Amino acid sequence: MDLQTAEIRVKELQKLLNQYNYEYHVLDQPSVPDSEYDTLLRELNEMEEQFPKLKTADSPTQRVGGEILEMFEKVQHQSQMLSLGNAFNEQDLRDFDRRVRQSAGDNVSYVCELKIDGLAVSLRYQDGLFILGATRGDGSTGENITANLRTIRSIPLRLNRDISMEVRGEAFMPKSSFEALNKVKAEKGEEAFANPRNAAAGSLRQLDPRIAASRNLDVFLYGVSDTGETGVQSHSEALDLLDTLGFKTNKERQKCANIEEVMTYIQHWTNERPNLQYDIDGIVIKVDSLEDQEQLGTTAKSPRWAIAYKFPAEEVVTTLIAIDLSVGRTGVVTPTAILTPVRVAGTTVQRASLHNEDLIREKDIKIGDQVVVKKAGDIIPEVVNVLADRRTGEEVEFHMPTHCPECASDLVRLDGEVALRCINPKCPAQIREGLIHFVSRNAMNIDGLGEKVISQLFSENLIQDVADLYKLTYEQLIQLERMGEKSANNLLLAIEASKANSLEKLLFGLGIRHVGAKAAKTLAQQFEKMDALITADYEQLTAINEIGEKMADSIVNYFGLEEAKALIGELQSAGVNMEYQGPKLIPIESSDSIFAGKTVVLTGKLEKLKRNEAKEKIEALGGNVSGSVSKKTDIVIAGEDAGSKLAKAQELGLEIWDEERLVEELNV
Template sequence: MDKQEAKKKIENLIQLLNKYGYEYYVLDQPTVPDATYDEKLQELEKLEAAFPEFVSESSPTQRVGGQPLDKFHKVEHHVPMLSLGNAFNEADLRDFDRRVTQLAQEPVTYICELKIDGLAIALTYEDGKFVRGATRGDGTIGEDITSNLRTIRSVPLTISEKRTIEVRGEAFMPLHSFLALNKEREEEEEMVFANPRNAAAGSLRQLDPKIAASRNLDLFLFGYGQWEAEEIGSHSDRLNYLSELGFKINPEWKRCETIEEVIEYVAHWTTERPNLSYEIDGIVIKVDNLQQQAKLGFTAKNPRWAIAYKFPATEAVTKLRDIELSVGRTGVVTPTAILDPVKIAGSTVQRASLHNADLIKEMDIRIGDTIVLKKAGDIIPKVVRAIEEKRTGNETEFSMPKNCPSCGSELVHLEEEVALRCLNPDCPAQLQEGLIHFVSRDAMNIDGLGEKVIEQLFQAKLIKTIADIYRLKKDELLNLERMGEKSVQNLLTAIDASKTNSLEKLLFGLGIRHIGAKAARTLAVHFQTMDRIQQATYDDFIAIDEVGEKMADAIARFFSEEKVIALLHQLSALGVNMTYTGADHSSKAALFSNQTIVLTGKMENFSRNEAKELIEVNGGTVTGSVSKNTDIVIAGEAAGSKYNKAKELNITIWDEQQFKDAIDS
């Protein structure tokens, strides 16, 4: 291929892939399967490698993140990014309306938008190209995070507007990304993020853009900062124009003719807020007419033409009765708050993680304290602070023990870890937690072997190692309490069935440090057999794109241990599968070929990730929201607004059994 032909081919592929990316990440309406996108992207990568002089900044290959930065440089906002005044109730909203109408001296129309709980950012485009992205900072000076913002797929690298334009919005982490990230961090024994906002902010302030690229961030635009010769007369027209330029706009905005409509909108989203796939912490209300905005002007801190209604905090007050210590499968000792039962955000909470002793000391939390509890991200119960003025003098300070609460071994700090760790490999708590992990849904998924049954078997000394699970006998199980003929037979059948699981399930179940379910699947797909993994070296592991230095070191160390080698030999002899048997992408491609699927609600037989993987293996594409281009909505228990929207649009709705039958057929 000559240079001119290569240049033309590269330009065409960039245009096509950016179109596919816009449809997927902005419109949430993909027109091609993921496999088609991946195929075209690989073709582009090969061409750019052969002809690097034709690599363009607008190429999707440039989103993966460049070299790590030494520091972030400061950026001055030519138009300050001011904060908004707050409203906390209906009376505050009516006061805002009264002030606005008095100052405007004419009727006003409002625009209501969801207040995304993320990080405010500004994107600058010159001659149609994305040239700079910055944080809000103090409103006047922010930080240049261009390289990190380029990794967000919903940020267009080029637009049709050739005049200089600075657009503003909110970068955020969707809830599914937040939960997946925290699960991964737990598996790698790192501190979890308290909420999606902190996770998004932390991701965008990474000096290594590759970390930001791995975090699956998103962004909604809501307005302009600077724009040469703006010719638009209303905020609603601004939003429509931004959408036309290819920016992602939150679809739930509404034009309200009266304050009564504004109050109705606020009430609706106060109720519907839990059904969104991202976090919001309020509603932003703006005067729609831009001339009226200019007339109303600004105070020293805030625009007079806008206000932010803040949702009531999901907090509760309760009593801290005790602090309980638990030992995880890797030996980390974690303190947990034992609370008087309290209802918060729709559920009753009796326990909350305190993470580590340093945090307890920093917050000066004492046993017997009256504490403020909050659901971080409306998901994870978290102790916020102690109410010191309610102390009676009977509270007791907490100190971490020097010895493991399970086996009595000395607890140690490893490297620069905050957590205390028990290093005894025969610690009963670690052994038991390792067994619980092995049988869990994302690992070997052995139905009937829950935590209580594992504990019962462990206490009865019927199991100590993973291999012991496959040596269980019917007679010895029948001697245990609450173990009848039928339940024992079902348990043994489930154990036997787990032997046929694909390699990635076994790898994850083994509990290799720093290796989560995703990394386990990557290893299984790459090596195909356990033998090849055991024969591989550190260099073989680090050569895999998704495997970092810590992971490669942990894998190499794990498979060099004599106990692990012996265990794998035993499992193989007991009939446990040691090869990757993942579905062939071409085998059932017709089932969901070129179809767009939305998952909603909780499934009994599949985790969200399992269902998504099955759909993609069978040729479909999973998206997060329902639109006219959705082909099927698969609804589990407690399906919410997505189910209702599917009914409104007359979209095919399957229950879990229909999905299972289709997959199994």
Template sequence: MDKQQAQTKINQLTEALNQYNYEYHVLDKPSVEDAIYDQKMQELRKLEEAYPEFKYPDSPTQRVGGEPLEGFQKVEHRIPMLSLANAFNEQDIRDFVRRASQGTEEPISFVCELKIDGLAVSLTYEDGKFVRGATRGDGTTGEDITSNLRTIRSIPLTIREKETLEIRGEAFMPHKSFLALNEERKANGEEPFANPRNAAAGSLRQLDPKIAAKRNLDIYLYGVGEWANSNLTKHSERLERLKELGLKTNPEWRKCHSVEEVMEYVEYWTKERPHLHYEIDGIVIKVDDLRQQEELGYTAKSPRWAIAYKFPAEEAITKLIDIELSVGRTGVITPTAILNPVKVAGTTVQRASLHNEDLIREQDIRIGDTVVIKKAGDIIPKVVRAMVEERTGEEKEFHMPKDCPACGSELVRLEEEVALRCINPNCPAQLKEGLIHFVSRNAMNIDGLGEKVIAQLFQADLVKTIADIYRLEKAELLELERMGEKSVTNLLEAIEASKANSLERLLFGLGIRFVGAKAAKTLAMEFGTMEKLQQATYDDLLAINEIGEKMADSIVQYFQEQQVIELLDELRALGVNMTYLGAKPSEAAKTSLFNGKTVVLTGKMDIYTRTEAKELIESLGGNVTGSVSKKTDLVIAGEDAGSKLEKAEKIGIDVWNESQFQQAMENEGVES
């Protein structure tokens, strides 16, 4: 195949795959089987690898997420993304309609739309190509999240005509994606997201676009910021035109000619919202005519031609049967209400959070009470209050036990803490939760060892400590339910592979109090080996910028525990790596001009990737951060450097271009 044939074939595959994406993710009407889509995608990838000059930014292969970012650039919205005034009841809606009708001489119509509970974003297309996406931010300035938005398959990378426009919409996480994500997080020992809105926002603010790509987000477009050469006169016409261009709009909007029709729409979706496959938290009501919108104008904070009706938080009444206690990884005792099953916001609820003993006492919640629970999108509903007027006298006051429900050890309340805590290091509940944390993605990342498998191994007495994971044998695993030859082989290979992890993963996995993933990396880089860290004094630790008094004290106490010393000796004997394997300051770094300096990278770099530049600076003793402050020593600015460069110049921080950085690397003896 010559170059001309390759380019033609790439164009044909791109067009076909973009059409399949549109049918599947926008129309929800796929025209081909997944196998055909996958086959064409694989064919396109191979051609682009063979002919990289024809690998275009709008290729369907470019949705998996690129290189992780160091931080988000700021984006100024040319037309502010204002928030809407709120309505909370029918009278508020009627007052809005009355004010809007009085503000213009012509008869007035409205467009009612579902208010998606997600993250407001702005998309910019130039000559039909998606060039930039940003968060709403404070309405005037947002963050550039283009790389993450490109991973949403319902956002076309090119639209059907060479239009130039900036449109607004809501990125969200469908229920199916939300449930799957939380199941995965729980299996990996990670905290589940509280609701789909938080999950969507958290996904789009990941610096690594590959994470966003895995989370199956979606979007609905609902408004226009700027639209060159558009002669449309109605908001409803804009929605239709956006759809014609291949952009995804919510099909449930309705044009209403009276306040009665508006209220019918509101009442219908108040009842029907549980049947949607995504979360909504209200109804948006807009004046349809764009000229009338201009006449009505704006207040300082919001347009006068639109309002957002907010659904009241959904509540339900049920009986509190019992209060169950659970023991977390750090020994914290958490009470949970066990309820008579009741339907709230479309799901059946049997458990609700009670947080801690003080809350139960303050609200005078008793076993046997009739209680009001609320679920405003949260994954775990909350008990709002007890209905004291419904009491019969048979209700029982709840008192937290003095002893741990899992091991019987005496519970303590540490200074300045609300929670009761079990401090027995051999508590079986803590041990199990600790094992779940140890194998989680951000720790040792052992595939196949999720929460359910750990519980199964724990119940079968195959694991009690972290070291036991590395003693598991094939024969004993095969005796367990749902453990076949292939899954056992894969699991043992994953366990063996985890032995080679860098020190910071092991440190985080050990679950030292106050030591998160970032602190673990700092400690690993600073000390290099577990042995040196074990020997570190309180003052040694406190001398590190990112380590505070509480963390330093916790680390010293942890490594003084005899059982910790024995555990680490066992892990060494079992072949678990105890050394930091990442980039770290060399001996030459002590004399480097980067040693001890705080550096910020910004803009597009040609000679190095961001990751390469960061690793080089860190290898020479420097510290790379994502934001400019008075503590920053140097900013290295590539092309299109934005607000970080401006801030650096404003406060007088040294700024280098990439050529200067390359020259400095050569002076340090580092070749580019």
């Protein structure tokens, strides 16, 4: 067979197999038996082996799993993957509805969707071709798991239209796949997965894609990250668009005219939940209109136009056999209940938080008690109450210690605080927990440096503070238990890569009291360089909107310590970046930019600038880039093939620019 004839047949086979795959895995309506699909797939595989030039990225043969990866690289999401606020009862939902209607008016409708219990993923398509898949990560940055996501047959490798977009969804393991996987594990004498969510997450974070391919995962898509070029005006339209493009969405969704219909939907699925072929842990409620979503906006962590109703937690009875104490990075001593192992919401629970001594007294908890345990939000185990009528008289009252269980220093209770705290700065537990925080995902995000490895390094006296991480050598790492050659090299590469992080990552990693991830970013944007922040005084800090008096005091006190200055110096000498690398912040009141304080909408295709690049530049000049056109919009940038947004802007009489004007104003 010559190349030209082979090319015709290969394209025919690819088209047929992609269609059969869509019918089977998305529509659940197979039109041919498995044997015919397998025969055609073998033929295609043989032809691509014979003519390697004909093998394309969207070929069905590319789903079986490729070469083993060295490590997962970090990728930036085109727009942030926000987490959802939670509702646990009817009142929470009615409060959400009231807040929505206060801002968007009474004529608001919702879309209800099943909350799939899996792993959030982002899929990127370029001209219709699947090019990148990533985990949620910290919302801004995730891990590239493209090779593993390719193995999920309900993810199209090519869309029905040559469109460029980033979509969001939930990858999960169906109950049948989970049961089959655990059966195989039991036969091999391996530990079973606790629940389908853990199994799905574990499968997609395997460096060998063939493992993911063997586990029969699935996915439901639930959103488009930027609807700008799609022309849709509502969330329900966006879901319909995903269907037409070849994605798999959950058909159990429902548009609800008011909160009463939302309640009815929730009640139905609370009852029907056990009958589904996959796990759900709640219901997601979203405002349907994209214009209303835009008006409602978001907080730093979650959208104001959506909420997740969590099903009531399963409660079980077990015995509290002991109370353990742990010391956190801020010195707080936290009691933890040690329980007789019990199954709760799909996992075995042996420990539950008791928070502090006051809670133990309030609930009258004694060692030896029969207690009711649940998982708050189906995640964190907690003791609900004591079954006092089952006491035998042998239960023992618990008293918090007067000295730190780690370093024996006096414990103190600071004014206005409930917790007991160790204030010894050299307490080994605080140092260890501080190290674990420094390498965590929202901080320096060093792959391979988990809690166990940090504890090993600390107990072997290889690290005493965070600066020591950048002095580690291959010879030191290879001596650690269960640390192989490849793991040691990968860890050193990850440590080296973390030096390039933007300043906010380092600030959060330092663990300055009261400074969370959002405040760290605000500080980095305002001061841009570590040196400028170190010398900032109380007045300069409190002049920033998001920095309160407590936080300002904490920052000034921290950088006033000679130990802190010495640590920063060591990190700087190690090559750790000390500057902010994101878009520069220009205060609106001091900016002479035409974008300052304006709401801008980008629509249509831009030729000279990427949409994200344009968005960053406008925001850096004090502008706010919105996804939908409304009366509040100041400027609409209309690129090639601008659609309904341009028409709406014209209807409202808004200021409309072409790309040339944008480029001129941005001076690029």
